[in-house]
Amino acid sequence: MRRYLLLLMLSTVGMLAHAQQFMLSGRITGNKGEPVSFTSVYIRNSTYGTTANEQGQYQFKLSPGNYNIVYRFVGYREKVVPVTIADHDERLNVKLDEEIFSKEDTATYNRKTDRGMAIMQQVLSNRERHMNEFKTYTCQVYIKGVQRLTKAPKSLMSSPVIKQLDLDSAGRGILYQSESISQFNLQRPDKFKEITIASKNTGGSPAFSYNKASDLQLNIYQNIFYVEGLRSRGFVSPVADNAFQYYRYKLDGTTVSNNRTIHKIAVLPKSNRSSTFRGFLYIVDGDWRVYSADLYLTEENDNINLIDTLSISQQYIPVKDSVWLPASIQYDYKGSVLGFKFAGYYVGIYNNYKIDQEFPAGFFNGEVLKVDTAANSKPSGYWDATRPVPLTPQETRDYHKKDSLFAIQHSDPYLDSVQLENNKFSPLSYTIFGYEAKNRKTKESFYVAPLYLSFFYNTVEGWGIDERVKYTKKYDDLRQFSIEPVFHYGFSSKLVSPNVHAEYLFDPWKRGRIFTNFGAEVMDLNNVGTRSLWFNTLSSLLYENNYVKYYRNQYGNVGYERELANGILWTSSLEYSSRRQLYNTSYQHIFDSKVREYTSNNPLEPGAPADDKSFLFPEHQALTFKTSLEFTFGQRYITRPDGRTFVPSRYPKVVLNYRKGINGAFGSDVNYDFVSIDISQDHIPVGLTGYSSFKISAGDFLNRRNVYFMDYNHFLGNQGTTFDPTYVGSFHFLPFYEFSTNAAFLEAHYQHNFAGALFSRIPFMRKLKLEEIVGANYLTEKFNQNYSELYVGIQRLFFRVDYGISFRGDKKYIQGFRIFYGIR
Template sequence: MRSLLVFLLFVLVSHGLYAQKVILKGKITDPKGLPVPFASVYELNTTTGTSANSEGEYQLKLSPGKHTIIFKAIGFSQELRELDLQSDQFISVILTGAIYELKDVIVRAFSDDPAYEVIRNAIRERNYYLNETDEYTADVYIKGMQKLLGAPKKFLGRNIDDLGNQIGLDSNRKGILYLSESESKLSYMQPGKYREVMISSKVSGSNRAFSFNRASDMGINFYQNLLEMEGLSARPFVSPIADNALFYYRYRLLGTSIENGQMINKIELIPKRSADPVFRGVIYILEDSWRIHSADLYLTKESNIQFVDTLNIRQEFIPVNAKSWMPSSVRFDFSGGFLGFKFGGYYIALYNNYDLNPGLNPKDFREVLNISREVNKKDTAYWKQARPIPLTAEEQIDYVKKEALATRRESKVYLDSLDKANNKLKPLNFLIGTGYNPRNRFKKEYYQFGSMINSLFYNTVEGFGINYRASYSKQIDSLTNKFLRYTGKVRYGLSSEKFYASFSASIPLESSRFVFNTGSDVLDLSDQESINQLGNSINSLYYERNLLKLYESRFLNLSYLKPFGSVQTSLSAEYSNRRPLQNTSDYTIRDLTRREFTSNNPLVPGSDLPMFSENQAFKIKLRASYAFSNDYATYPSGKFYRPSKYPLLGLNYERGLKGLFGSDVDYSRISLDLTKTDIKLGLLGHSAFWLGAGKFINDRKIYYIDYKHFIGVQTLGYTPRVNSFLYLDYYNFSTADQYLEGHFEHNFSGFLFNKLPLLRKLKLNELAGFNFLGTPATNSYSEFYMGIKYLNFRALYGWSYLNGKKADFGFRIATGL
């Protein structure tokens, strides 16, 4: 009986809740009957509203009674409808193009266009409107859709039709690639603090994924002088009403119109220089108040944007009260093409239910984002009721089709069929390609067997040899993306006739990780890994330069990594037996008369004297780094602290313990490092630096292997790191004393090259940098360099100086692969 009463109560309450709302829906078109995509629909004097979809269809939930509804879109005259809603209604609306008149405006030769007076007033008020609102909250709905508009039949030897069938494309290789929706509660507090709590998330084709939609990513603010668009451009873009906007833009008044008793100025933006980081399009400014009413702006290839050809930004504002206007919607439309693939899409954010006096607590803003495990659990019924922007027919079909595909993709039969095709051994790929990587996707188990070509090597210590690696990993939590990994490695040199083997395991714990590594191996004398296996093999065989110096180690290493808030810590303990090695081979493809191999002792290259005697070492290492950040984001996979405006501070301590387990070493070293890689300097680009200083507190018994080593480069190619040198010898500058190390690099982000027509299209970034090292033995070592960067490719030229005298110079190239 009690269950029946509860059920009846639930039905009555549910009926009452739904009865409180009626649905207004319809279609918005222009006079020719064409849909007006994403037109805004709002109730007058409220922040309750919605947007039409790309087909002009809208729906808005309202309480029964009388309402004044505004239908509007950028470039159209708004329509007001007085409605008495007692039940669901279907109302279609025709929006006519807005008429902007230039009457009573006289433009004389050699005088400013009237738009300049409007813009100057808007610039004067910019800072006020930027800081007008102390705090607010709003509900934000975001929908994102990306479509493939065309594709070749084959790409890199792979049949695109087969891939298209797996991801839901049609027979012409067209269709939706990504479709997602999300709801969030957005909070804001001066100065510039945001907090976002995602309420729900839906991704077409996946019941487990979380959408990429972030309200903070959609928050473009033209009241800022410069607008950062990370990933789209290395340069920020100049706002049309920035303090120095008149240096970058020309303006033309296209006309004025009246809306709700207020005059709106329609102003065209014309870049003074096509390559400047500026917008094109139209901005609408309210007369007298000089605030932004709306904007319809775009960026093109001329602005040197990456990945897309065109990005259109449309933003609309609504009055929240008598004094404040807030964004009602912002939309990004994009299109582009690459290697025969054509794509396009949009992201739209809809803002509702503003509260300008929410009484926020500053402490809550330590968490800038919260995405819980439950946000993607909402079912179809929930989204049908909650979704403010109707789905188009294409989007409805995509959800249904992708849901069926997702169910199929998660079945054991389907996954086994994919694995069966993938797990076939391809001899050529195993020999010279990516190796052999079988998997069991249903059990989430993955195997990796390296290719033979990447395992072969030559060095003068071992001769020709093989260094083969294989690993096994298992995903133990898909939400937190935690993997259990085991790796085994064997190594054998034909000339040295010695065999080595090692095994490692990486075991994730709840909020930490344990790493175990044991066995025997041949290792670099420098713990900074001077030159990779392939690079040393090429230099040895073809240029007769055996740059890599090696020793033998039999070891056991245990490491534990754990974060404590924004402090990252790691503790490791290692026992090793270390033996010096000597050259056993002098084979070379080219026998250069002016060059010969050096010994395996980098400090005495002309002698085969062992660099050290065989010894045992037990060492502990501790590192703690602090990001000076109290802000964090909470994801289903855990809590992650956000980058700080301050540098990252690192503290390191290393201790060699004599006598423990027969250890011979007795020393201790402490060091500090300070680094920051994203110092933004506006239109001048961005900088990065790394500073390090350390000292051996005692060195009663220390071997060369335990010295402080530095990241040097002695070859044309190198791997860029923030604390790497370009011309430093791999081994000769290592120290067992105190040291000071500094690195600085500035990326001008095209500030110079964008002004040169022939170079502009290459989208090159200019680099300049400086490196410094000081030790008691070498006194002063410095490097200066300059060059270019494109994506991950770098080409640099520089000079090095030792104690004021030129030591080396030349080119350095990095691919970043």
């Protein structure tokens, strides 16, 4: 019995000793003692490792045992060091020798016969094999990002600014830090799911970020690289199947590392303006695969935004003899804005690959990222014990300071004082932005629309008041209730139009909501929308263009919306309305115009005088049922503790609509059935030439026994010099009401944004970073002439100018410029 107890105790002690881990750490330097930053460090014949920090310091935990540790960085000879981990931490400093590449085959360079071309021909011949070496994998990913201010104008470096940003006397300091640990799961060709276990960041939000594992999923064997946030167009991979159309290759040397012959290949674009990389590829001889990559893009040659230079480094390791995957991926960047110079990096470390895993049915359900509820609340001790890349002293100090500041800024006294300050009423702020008061404890808010939106003018109501307030209540489980009462009054028409809009979000994860609206409104006869109340005020008073035509509606409706399944959204509503025609009652001008006069409020009598009272429809009642099914194929979404965010789908969206005018019930006079289908996609990447958008809609009234003008199918037209291009289904020159129909129709819209692909080739245009746009719109109806538009335009940020021409039938209709500057 004692012998069995002794064996049990020894076994338990052995298991505990084996389970305990110890830290292996050290510093990696070159021959001159300089730190070799971001060196990959991993256990040979495994996929477990880390990366050194900027100062060459590395660390990771190992169980007791014997290991061969591989140290590898581009430009240095790979080094393998045997290490024994016993019962304590070990420190191992390593010196790397510069890689010496034999130049025997590189004495003379001939772009056609250089051996580098032959080597890359072998790589491209084996490209498909390397892309398809595995079907699935799962791994753990650690991502670290740091952005620094490296120089700032002295004229702007006041003491408060230096103190707030924690800068030194030269204007240098850390602006942003982030870390995340996640499990990444991938199934070829394009399914992935990431589960964030821990996340931490300090500092302001950067203009772009790559702090998710999916952000750094750049497979060099793909034809096109997309670098999100820096450009809408893609870049040709130096290992694309058509790479020889864009690149020349030069053998820059050959070396032998751990019994592998490695060729260093210089990547040389054939053109300076061809969306290509520069740098080096390191190729394994015989296997003809990428060993590592060291590539870069520049603002000058590649027209990237926000930064001047982006370097991309990848280190590949054998997961199995026939499968190589990235051990680390790193982005380094630098740039300048208004005299401020900044630099930063994102590094991703991939550990514990498991190849060809079987995932349960339904695992890839459209959720591409799930952030654990406790991911953002991990204590400092967790990160100290878990992070694979040690912090530098500056990073440690920055974390400590900003963590302390975060604790203060999230304390109840501080938050109460901030809330009190933010809730103070400011006349100037209210005039421009409105007024909002919040109670963080009860999660209630009260909002009043800006003062400048409270007054309006139109020819139907004259001068008027439109006051809107909104109350919102949020609950701990993300449910939400809001109610928005509106008081609307026209002084000339003497119409009082109070109404209320209310909504209850009862299932935030499935977009489940119920809503109701009731009261009275002066409404646009085009229910798709023409111009906002405020913009119509400017148009009427400044240019005597009373484009919008109104009617009176007293109504009440209720509606329901919810996802039936991922990507299938159902919406239904029932409305009862009492509607009557309105006429112009006011004819005021700011300027005494002798050229242009106001027009009738009857959209079918555009040439009639302003005081025209021609008949459009009788006063009537309408009971209307609406329902729609929206199909988003391949819908993807991100789940965070505070809600769900949808990611643009790579496939078109389809919407089926049905609208029924119910006759006889509660005195309803309408009697019709309308069906339509919409197919659209907002962003279709087209490789090196930008992206396209399109929308196609078709519909018909199956029954049109009694249809009034506001029940027609309307289109998003435009009249006037300004227009709104933010929606692909809009027209440039189509009249707001003239083409509204109660018959069959088909409309189609297509637009392509070249995203600088053309102008970037013109030296004096490159720095403007203008985007070139072309497009076409088309409409055909059963009882009307065909209508079409063609246009070209240029865009920068939110400013856009288009020139277009339109046709009614085969005759030219309107041509001219249209401008957008952010006002709708």
